Amino acid sequence: MRVTAIDHVVLTVRDIDRTIAFYERALGMRAVTFAEGRRALAFADAKLNLHQAGREFQPNARVATPGAIDLCFRTDIPLDDVIGHLRREGIAIELGPVPKTGARGPLRSVYFRDPDGNLIEVANETAS
Numbered sequence: 001m002r003v004t005a006i007d008h009v010v011l012t013v014r015d016i017d018r019t020i021a022f023y024e025r026a027l028g029m030r031a032v033t034f035a036e037g038r039r040a041l042a043f044a045d046a047k048l049n050l051h052q053a054g055r056e057f058q059p060n061a062r063v064a065t066p067g068a069i070d071l072c073f074r075t076d077i078p079l080d081d082v083i084g085h086l087r088r089e090g091i092a093i094e095l096g097p098v099p100k101t102g103a104r105g106p107l108r109s110v111y112f113r114d115p116d117g118n119l120i121e122v123a124n125e126t127a128s
Helices: 016-027 079-088
Strands: 008-013 030-034 038-043 046-052 070-074 093-101 106-113 119-125
Touching (some): 016 030, 016 046, 070 106, 079 093
């Protein structure tokens, strides 16, 4: 057995349309519809599937709760440009930029929250 990538992550959210609008605006993700009307946010070669709280698709997490996840996204856009974009969009930065350690090595990261309170980290890889 060998895992090669994450294909998708499921976010349980209070308001799918509000979540889509936020991730499109904040992170440039693209809304997609699949499998008889299910909604997701596509980016790179992955996606965030969206479940409406109280109407989750089965099977799902044992305790599917809005605001219970921390996600880190890598970008090749300079972090200072990301910060400027977030500020122009009125998105409050909670922390950063700060040094962190990612799956492949050192990161420089900034943190903010989505409409459900999920912690979102956007990071640049840095030289070790």
